[in-house]
Amino acid sequence: MRIHRTAAFGAVAVTAMAMVLSGCSGGSSSGSTAAADSEPVAGGALTIARTGQNVSDLDPVAKTLTSNNAYTLDKIFDTLTTQDGDGALQPSLATEWKASSDGLTWTFTLRSGVKFSNGDALTAKDVVYSIERHLKVGGALPLSAPITGVKAVDDGTVEVKLSKAYTPLATELATFASSIVPDDLDGKSEKDFFADPVGTGPFKVGTWDKNSSTFELVKNTNYWQSGKPYLDSVSYTTVSDDNSLVQQLQGKQVDVIQDVPMANVAALKSNSALTVDTVGSWNQDQVFFNTSDGPFANRDLRRAVAQAVDRATLTQTTTFGTGTTGTTYIPATVRYSDQSADILKYDVAAAKADLAKSGVAAGTTVKLLVESGSQARGQQAQIIQAALKEIGLTVEIEQKDSATFWTTFPSKDYEFALTTVIADTGDPDNVTYWQVDSHGVSDSFHTGYQSDEVDKLAAQGRETPDGDARKDIYAKIQQLVAQDSPTLSLDYAANILSTQSSVHGIELIPNGTLQLQDAWIAQ
């Protein structure tokens, strides 16, 4: 299947997932490729190759947000808050934010001295306009926060009113869709404004021809971090497949490649002219069970499957050691993911015991629906097939292309299914709301899973301020869900980046983007 990274954040293919195809991978180690003791040098043009589609639209609240559009937005625009390489929330255009004691009023203090790329100063009006536009239009990543009003208290302060306490607000305002644009788009029409957008980010659009595979960003000389960005320009080129991606880097045609194919990581690492950097992502390869209908409505059968699969070996083999073994439904890089939760471990004897308890006869055939197009997922399906054969279940693998998969799966016309999903934010509420809260938008991500206790805890988690109490709530949810096993996290993927060793200072973020304001090229 031709690997176009269809990738869409949110929207059609569902907010909590997408990032379709080509698998991705898992990993560790955050941070930058910079040699710590060398001094950044200003100047130079950086070239980056990536797969997927050409940049098509730079409106943050567009109906569909492909990954290449999203990963360009954050170079041109800033958000109030931002995520760092460890997934932690950091100040950006807002230096401080706090919620009132009832959680209903949030106050954001804006950074002073920030200018747009056209020289205009950033004021509270711009922020109010941007949030209101996001609320009104919705787009691919609509705001889930119950916002009733946004107002400018003064030029440097914005107040957001909520109808209900909602802790994930600050994290939600860090997504690509919450980019801050100028008030009233500087009086321009959407079409005109987003053809050459004005933002507060480190770069602005240079050359952009929608029919060409190259897209160029140039330095924003009004950028608020003094002396940055170091680079004069960044040029993206879209390539057709993974093999040409790797060849472009090895042939020194480009400085950086994004989404390095997992199979090539070892070879690239052994090349001393290149640097490889990985960070845990919000992606995971995950099995979903139809808990409302069919064989997997049986909890014991789900538990049998969960214990029959050796996820550690599966992860090692299919991600080439770049991924981390899946545990709970909350990826390890998302806040309050409980990696010590009491999950169902690989234990063939226990799996056989649960299978016997389930009353399902040995030799029964179960159907695994797999989204085709990813080599890794295809292999994972075959590993699951072999593992379940050990406990006496016959697995029939049904591969469907993405379009068919995403109509079959949501209509619950499946027994169990394997796909790759991505969380939209680093807050545990996002993935919880999508995957296990039966009041969420997707019927517990099309599993039909419903647990009164989980629903109650999820509502509490949404309102409880960050801290140990909130952490405990999510630990409890992860525990309950792991034991009921409506889903099975196989592996958490890594975002992988490879560069020429002369490139320094790029920071890789768990949501898949690269931050370039600190990037520089050694001369």
Add this chain to the structure above:
Amino acid sequence: MTSTRPGATLVAGLAVVGTMIVLAIAAPLVTGHDPTALGLTAGLQPPSWSHPFGTDQLGRDVWARVVYAGRTDLRVGVLAVLAPLAVGTLLGLLAGYFGGPLDRVVRFVIDTVMAFPFYVIVLALVAVLGTGERSIYLALAAVAWVNYARVVRNGTRGFAGENWVAAARGGGLSRRRVIGRHILPNAVPQLIVLAVTDVVFVILAIVTLSYLGLGIRPPTPDWGTMIFDGQAFVTTQWWIAVFPGLAVLVTGIGFSLLADGLADLYRERD
């Protein structure tokens, strides 16, 4: 293809196809490995004495998979030609012999099916029917019969007006007998050549569908799936994709030689 040594093409084609068929039938004798047994700790090993074609990512023996995949692909390839051959021949004979409204309807359907690119129809049919061997047979049967029907119809139309046919009818022979015993045999050489050529296309179609994840279901080994699985490793572990690719190539050449050789043979006879 004209050759100074008539028959050389035929012999080469028979030798290649014969070898492939023997290997496929004797699969359990030529390899000691189970083509579907996973060995997760022994993946991506280069060719060696114990694994002459190396192992794939899941530690399965590539040689074993190539020969077992031959069983699948050759079997499906040959079987998938039979149904369209039968249907196409029958409709072509009837349309050509009787002419009139029946001929117009058959020609209309043939032209309609041929107006679509082959893979567009096959992919659409497989998407509707679901993946798996059964869908391959149905999808190919629905599309491939038109080639046979057209060839047979054109041949039959020519004979239908000839004096010997009129004489046979006049002599009291039934229509069925005239068509079956006298007209059909004239079309057989052409049909055989066409069918053998078609096997190549059908095997390619199966391999393509499997490569796209729409054909043979895992874990049944198949060349197309093997090529897809090996694609990520083309630059590093070439053996995973190259050997099944070579198997497709050799099979294709073998059947093409065979078809050419048969065509030469019939031409000489005339």
